[in-house]
Amino acid sequence: MNILTKDLSGHVGETITIKGWLYNKRSSGPISFLELRDGYGFVQGVVVQKDASEAVWQAAESVTQESSVEATGVVTKHPKKENVFELQIKDLKILQLAHDYPIANKEHGPDFLMDNRHLWLRSSKQWAIMRVRDAIITAINEYLHQENFIRVDSPIFTPNACEGTTTLFPVPYFDLGTAYLSQSGQLYSEAAIMSVGRCYDFGPVFRAEKSKTKRHLTEFWMMDAEAAFVEHDENLKIQEGLVRYIVRYCLERCKEELIILERNTERLKKADAPFTRYTYDEAIKKLNAMGSDIKYGDDLGNDDEGLLTKDSEVPVFIEKWPKTIKPFYMKRDVNNPDLVCNDDLIATDGGGELIGGSQREDDAELLFERIKVEGLNVEDYQWYLDLRKYGSVPHSGFGIGLERTVRWICGVEHVRETIAFPRTIGRLKP
Amino acid sequence: MNILTKDLSGHVGETITIKGWLYNKRSSGPISFLELRDGYGFVQGVVVQKDASEAVWQAAESVTQESSVEATGVVTKHPKKENVFELQIKDLKILQLAHDYPIANKEHGPDFLMDNRHLWLRSSKQWAIMRVRDAIITAINEYLHQENFIRVDSPIFTPNACEGTTTLFPVPYFDLGTAYLSQSGQLYSEAAIMSVGRCYDFGPVFRAEKSKTKRHLTEFWMMDAEAAFVEHDENLKIQEGLVRYIVRYCLERCKEELIILERNTERLKKADAPFTRYTYDEAIKKLNAMGSDIKYGDDLGNDDEGLLTKDSEVPVFIEKWPKTIKPFYMKRDVNNPDLVCNDDLIATDGGGELIGGSQREDDAELLFERIKVEGLNVEDYQWYLDLRKYGSVPHSGFGIGLERTVRWICGVEHVRETIAFPRTIGRLKP
Secondary structure (H helix, E strand, O other): OEOOHHHHHHHEOOEEEEEEEEEEEEEEOOEEEEEEEOOOOEEEEEEEHHHOOHHHHHHHHHOOOOOEEEEEEEEEEOOOOOOOEEEEEEEEEEEEOOOOOOOOOOOOOHHHHHHOHHHHOOOHHHHHHHHHHHHHHHHHHHHHHHOOOEEOOOOOEEOOOOOOOOOOOEEEOHHHOEEEEOOOOHHHHHHHHHHHOEEEEEEEEEOOOOOOOOOOOOEEEEEEEEEEOOOHHHHHHHHHHHHHHHHHHHHHHOHHHHHHOOOOHHHHHHHOOOOEEEEHHHHHHHHHHOOOOOOOOOOOOHHHHHHHHOOOOOOEEEEOOEHHHOOOOEOEEOOEEEEEOEEEEEOOOOOOEEEEEEEEOOOHHHHHHHHHHOOOOHHHHHHHHHHHHOOOOOEEEEEEEHHHHHHHHHOOOOHHHHOOOOOEOOEOOO | OEOOHHHHHHHEOOEEEEEEEEEEEEEEOOEEEEEEEOOOOEEEEEEEHHHOOHHHHHHHHHOOOOOEEEEEEEEEEOOOOOOOEEEEEEEEEEEEOOOOOOOOOOOOOHHHHHHOHHHHOOOHHHHHHHHHHHHHHHHHHHHHHHOOOEEOOOOOEEOOOOOOOOOOOEEEOHHHOEEEEOOOOHHHHHHHHHHHOEEEEEEEEEOOOOOOOOOOOOEEEEEEEEEEOOOHHHHHHHHHHHHHHHHHHHHHHOHHHHHHOOOOHHHHHHHOOOOEEEEHHHHHHHHHHOOOOOOOOOOOOHHHHHHHHOOOOOOEEEEOOEHHHOOOOEOEEOOEEEEEOEEEEEOOOOOOEEEEEEEEOOOHHHHHHHHHHOOOOHHHHHHHHHHHHOOOOOEEEEEEEHHHHHHHHHOOOOHHHHOOOOOEOOEOOO
């Protein structure tokens, strides 16, 4: 009977078969310990020379790292560790013997690993990250559906830019000139909520940014949520609910993965509590008091975000920013028209910015004015202005970066490890 | 208390508020019937002049199509229809009065509707399609996770093509030359399963095809699933399981939407039964017997697919095609090396091809040979060949087109209605 490693606990004492790969091997004289992986987890296989046939012992001796195998044996409980199981191997079939697997169990440079990303994915840490990433995606889908959002995907080919044009990838588009790869589906989601009430998109977005940092990819995944009849405060509540749902979901479903990643789960548990809220004004004052030379009207840099959250156990909202440093579509604060009803959400543990959100301007005239002041081409936004002419309603939304969320939950340093095949300014392969 | 239309049944006799838009209106002397929509469904609001204040009656008289409103009143059961509710409106607040909404309740040409896609989405049929689409996406995510697949997204920027180069969109990529927008993530998924066992990607893919048919978009969504240790027969079982799960899920969750779409749900119910399997050879013979002049070695066209399935209550697999008309990566049939272990799945009711799948060639030498014979650049596929050098295993996969599935389940004719903002050779806006 073929069994997955994740289901071993239900088969103690039974003879089963694991199909997978040899992850690691060590020998102790007449006993061979084969660490097997099957994609769903790991199990130690034990071959004892005196109990094994000559053929099986030979196979155990000759099998190499990353060879594919079928191992049949009896499932036993680990003599010391709770909830860990072993396979007492009776039969070992090598499906394909790997020669000179390039990623040995030693340190390699990042370029070498990235060149071999198709193989590096098999390393336990990368395996764990991919599984946490999947859990985060599932958590996002689940939470949003519970909150009555449905998925309405935005187009990738767009005729114009949402936030400036300097970082766009152009694509020749038949006889219609140039299409640009989307940087955000927000404006389209604003159209869709007037049909479905609440919606989200969740797809790749593209930035032709020449940044070489640990937080930048040219292609990354973004979830944009948008909701009719939701104003600033409720927008923040939805965001907080989502992030706390993700944290809980991963703590519950990714225990083994977070151990492999050596993530401090106590810190993650503490993040599932009411988030801190600062106004932009408060944040600047706090930063100045902490020694930063940031000035009112500046955007927060990476260092400022780190400083502001370094003693925080929970993510921190920074809300109500000066309108001068924020995009045209954000709604002005009724109490202070120099501010907009927006927020950034900064993660704990140096995770940086996860979310940017805002209530949207729903007044056709004010929006038209902002579009003109920003020097944007009104013609391009005619359809967007239509949304304020035909049944305008208060509405809000936000975007969460998938890779940054994975980076935070996994506690990995470089965002390139949070996506299967990362694309950066210097990398397009494999 | 604000209530969503979908939750009205739990509030009969209570005074509640619906926030939404006026979808339609008719008057019968001293009674005004306001059809309201809130994104989650529809409800008829009733305003009786003699019971209403002058202000409320005036609001009911003056409110226009697609104005945004807040309607407060008592929920009642429809006098005749089961499970239908009405709102006896006591207060009606117009949030924003729409003037001259361009899409009247009359026939418009497709170009006009597509130019106004941001508004057309509000029409009940388009609303229903978006909701069915969401249900199909959720069904796919659910089924695959139940079957132990996890999501591992493939890159969009790729250095080379999976199936030929004639229909690729090129993008200038920094100093690295040209990137191409992905047409399929399959090859990447094949790498990922050697880490995680079973995985899928689900994202936009791009074809620069100059086709102007009812079945072609330049940007569409595809789900590619891939599984280690799965061979041809099990591959077909997973596909059939997925499609039947989608059908059941939509029948259960999208009752109201399928009524709006006038979809024959009896036909859909019948599709949830064991699928028919023809070999390619059998299919050609059947088609010839039915009058088609298709020849052995030809690909099946749209008409052939229609002919072959016209009397079928269940989708039809066509398996084991000649290798000459299929891509290099498909595994040869051990019983006949001129055939490959692949399948196409054709939907009922003229839905056309939903799925293409195959077992993949897992022998490094045979694959290398096929790459050379096809005239592909071996260097580009070195990483792909690595997967056969380091722990090769039998594996299979398939891709399902999201828009074609939506088209089939919804019973709509043109694929442009199955995505929120369709992109075709002649359309990049809005």
